[in-house]
Amino acid sequence: MASVQPKIKSKVRCVDGEIGEIVHVIADPISLEVSHIVVRANGTQRQVPVATIAAVRDDSVELLCNAAQVSGFPEHRPEDFLTSKQVEIPHLENKVHVEPGDLLVPFPVLEKSCARRNFFAGFIHVIGALIGLPLVWPVLRFIMAPMYAPYDNRWLKIGNVSKIKTEDVGVQFIFKKSFKDSVLQREEDKNHWVVKATPETLKKVYPQGDISFTDEKGDVIWVNKQTVPYVAFAGKCPHLGCGFKWRTHKKLGQVFLCPCHLSIYDNSGKVLDGPAPRPLDVLPIKVSATGEIEIIDVEYKSGKKELVRIA
Amino acid sequence: MMPLLQKVYDFVDERIDLKTLEAKMMKEPIKGGSRWAYVFGSVLLFIFIMQAVTGVLLMFYYIPSADHAYASTQFIIHEVDYGWFILSYHFWGSSAMVVMVFAHMSQVFLWGAYKSPREMIWLVGLALFGIVMAFGFTGYLLPWDQRAYWATTVGVEIMDKTPIVGDFMARFLKGGPTPGQMTLSRFFVIHVMVLPGALMGLAGLHLFLFRSAGPAGPFRGTPEELKAKTDFFFPRQVWKDIVAMAAVFLTISSLALIEPVVLLEEAKPDPGDYHPEPEWYFLFLFQLLRWKIFSGELGQFLGATAIPAAFMLLLAALPFIDRGPERNIFKRPIALLSWTVVMIGILVLTVSAIINREFLD
Numbered sequence: 001m002a003s004v005q006p007k008i009k010s011k012v013r014c015v016d017g018e019i020g021e022i023v024h025v026i027a028d029p030i031s032l033e034v035s036h037i038v039v040r041a042n043g044t045q046r047q048v049p050v051a052t053i054a055a056v057r058d059d060s061v062e063l064l065c066n067a068a069q070v071s072g073f074p075e076h077r078p079e080d081f082l083t084s085k086q087v088e089i090p091h092l093e094n095k096v097h098v099e100p101g102d103l104l105v106p107f108p109v110l111e112k113s114c115a116r117r118n119f120f121a122g123f124i125h126v127i128g129a130l131i132g133l134p135l136v137w138p139v140l141r142f143i144m145a146p147m148y149a150p151y152d153n154r155w156l157k158i159g160n161v162s163k164i165k166t167e168d169v170g171v172q173f174i175f176k177k178s179f180k181d182s183v184l185q186r187e188e189d190k191n192h193w194v195v196k197a198t199p200e201t202l203k204k205v206y207p208q209g210d211i212s213f214t215d216e217k218g219d220v221i222w223v224n225k226q227t228v229p230y231v232a233f234a235g236k237c238p239h240l241g242c243g244f245k246w247r248t249h250k251k252l253g254q255v256f257l258c259p260c261h262l263s264i265y266d267n268s269g270k271v272l273d274g275p276a277p278r279p280l281d282v283l284p285i286k287v288s289a290t291g292e293i294e295i296i297d298v299e300y301k302s303g304k305k306e307l308v309r310i311a
Numbered sequence: 312m313m314p315l316l317q318k319v320y321d322f323v324d325e326r327i328d329l330k331t332l333e334a335k336m337m338k339e340p341i342k343g344g345s346r347w348a349y350v351f352g353s354v355l356l357f358i359f360i361m362q363a364v365t366g367v368l369l370m371f372y373y374i375p376s377a378d379h380a381y382a383s384t385q386f387i388i389h390e391v392d393y394g395w396f397i398l399s400y401h402f403w404g405s406s407a408m409v410v411m412v413f414a415h416m417s418q419v420f421l422w423g424a425y426k427s428p429r430e431m432i433w434l435v436g437l438a439l440f441g442i443v444m445a446f447g448f449t450g451y452l453l454p455w456d457q458r459a460y461w462a463t464t465v466g467v468e469i470m471d472k473t474p475i476v477g478d479f480m481a482r483f484l485k486g487g488p489t490p491g492q493m494t495l496s497r498f499f500v501i502h503v504m505v506l507p508g509a510l511m512g513l514a515g516l517h518l519f520l521f522r523s524a525g526p527a528g529p530f531r532g533t534p535e536e537l538k539a540k541t542d543f544f545f546p547r548q549v550w551k552d553i554v555a556m557a558a559v560f561l562t563i564s565s566l567a568l569i570e571p572v573v574l575l576e577e578a579k580p581d582p583g584d585y586h587p588e589p590e591w592y593f594l595f596l597f598q599l600l601r602w603k604i605f606s607g608e609l610g611q612f613l614g615a616t617a618i619p620a621a622f623m624l625l626l627a628a629l630p631f632i633d634r635g636p637e638r639n640i641f642k643r644p645i646a647l648l649s650w651t652v653v654m655i656g657i658l659v660l661t662v663s664a665i666i667n668r669e670f671l672d
């Protein structure tokens with residue numbers, strides 16, 4: 001089964017003498033065996049079938065025919081062939097021991113007359129796009145589904161004013177908030193701060209008078225009256241959303257201090273120091289006759305000068 | 312080789328030409344010879360594989376739900392045999408990955424290995440850097456303790472400040488206007504599916520490009536000297552690589568043993584006594600935001616997004632700006648100075664963030 005392994009540059013001898021040398025070897029892409037050698041004789045290249053080979057020696061090949069018969073073989077047309085480097089034919093280069101650049105395989109006939117190559121390329125892209133494009137919108141909507149949830153305008157009980165002993169001091173109210181989070185019914189600890197403000201502080205909290213709160217449509221859902229001394233500040237730092245504390249500061253006295261980037265606010269929520277872009281956020285607040293505090297857990301986008309409600 | 316093994320080898324070799332594959336993998340000439348400086352890329356691959364293995368193991372017990380993430384992580388730490396070790400290895404492995412990525416970037420930068428014809432290796436490398444940082448950011452949330460929750464809240468809020476796209480990006484990551492179950496689901500799927508896929512694909516491309524360009528080699532020496540010292544990837548470089556991997560493995564394991572992961576309280580929107588802080592490798596950015604000039608909306612965007620993004624863009628443009636063929640770092644004073652300044656800057660910011668901690672209590 002030893003297949004013929006002619007070498008490039010081997011001398012080619014006919015029964016009537018030497019005629020030239022091998023310049024290429026042609027292999028059959030199906031059987032992976034040499035089918036022809038390309039012989040250069042007198043300046044022309046001719047394709048000689050392997051069947052014509054009598055023997056392959058170290059540096060020469062003997063043919064069964066004579067020189068005249070060789071001239072009768074078809075001339076080699078390079079455009080009808082590809083080198084083995086230009087195509088993917090597994091194992092070919094292991095079976096035929098010729099430099100990949102000198103090993104040729106025939107250009108498939110169907111490919112030669114493939115006039116509509118561009119049409120096919122276009123067609124393939126169009127079909128691909130037709131599969132992909134209709135998916136863009138559904139996939140986008142799928143991923144975006146929970147991103148713009150409606151506001152939560154429920155009133156939540158957070159505690160009793162009896163907890164507040166001193167005026168103008170921040171008092172933390174930690175409360176449980178239960179809510180639906182996708183399919184889960186969850187309960188979370190949240191915290192807000194309530195200050196029982198003196199009239200001066202109240203003036204600083206409500207410089208423009210009453211504050212009204214709106215829903216998505218812009219309808220007013222509640223108005224905080226500037227005469228109510230209880231002020232609730234959202235527990236979320238308007239800088240980037242950390243939780244701030246009521247602390248004593250060396251120079252500024254008692255303040256709200258955020259540990260994240262060291263924003264400092266006074267008891268009216270005004271920024272005294274640090275990167276915060278706006279005062280603490282005031283929440284809608286309602287205090288019942290028995291002193292129960294209720295708030296709406298309004299949430300604004302942090303890091304903005306203006307108030308942008310997000311939840 | 313044992314006869315049976317030899318048979319299997321021959322069987323496979325006949326079908327896919329193993330011998331050639333093996334030769335191509337191992338017989339890559341390294342001009343100027345193997346070096347300890349070249350171990351970082353291989354070490355990164357090693358750390359990644361270990362992260363994948365320990366990560367898959369953790370998923371056997373971890374439950375990505377706001378109700379159970381914390382409890383299931385505690386279960387891994389306290390109830391599952393060696394759970395504490397697997398989790399702690401994964402935790403310290405992530406830090407090791409970041410350290411190594413900085414080491415690898417520094418090495419290829421100092422050696423001028425980003426220059427032509429290796430620009431594409433460098434660019435894909437930058438994408439890999441982004442992926443490594445994204446791994447850290449998304450993984451940090453998964454235990455769902457206070458540390459996790461707050462680092463994420465602040466991180467996402469920073470992203471939110473990017474003009475035009477920020478709001479969308481932040482809501483996209485949070486899966487809503489505020490952090491919750493959807494945030495955990497998203498971070499989880501990004502951490503365990505999206506990023507590993509992206510990293511494997513890009514690391515493959517990185518290596519393909521590296522093999523196509525060939526190693527850059529030392530930055531000095533005449534061609535004759537380089538030729539004289541050239542050896543193959545195997546055995547000397549592989550040996551150095553494996554020694555480095557073993558050292559990294561020992562370091563990570565020791566850290567996991569000495570300093571195993573301990574969770575804080577379960578996540579809640581009330582930070583309690585906890586001072587929110589990101590993972591140490593983001594601390595320098597965090598500290599930057601404490602500066603006065605980076606206050607306000609614009610300042611924040613500048614400090615947290617624009618400056619880092621501009622820096623990454625500068626790195627991406629680097630091979631196209633710095634086109635001189637000189638690779639010797641001692642003859643590239645601007646490059647050496649910039650590297651030193653950036654490294655010292657990161658170090659100083661990180662240390663001052665740590666010093667700031669005490670000052671808060």
Ligand code: HEM
Binds near residue numbers: 349412517527
């Ligand atoms: C997960 C992250 C990464 C992995 C797994 C990785 C892996 C590798 C490996 C195995 C090599 C081979 C030689 C060596 O180790 O020096 C390499 C080379 C290289 N890498 Fe990375 N790399 C990563 C990230 C990066 C980053 C962030 C950069 C830079 C921005 C980068 C830039 C390069 C360059 C320029 C080379 C060529 C070095 C030379 O020719 O000497 N890689 N990488």
Ligand code: FES
Binds near residue numbers: 241242261275
């Ligand atoms: S989050 Fe409060 S100062 Fe930054």
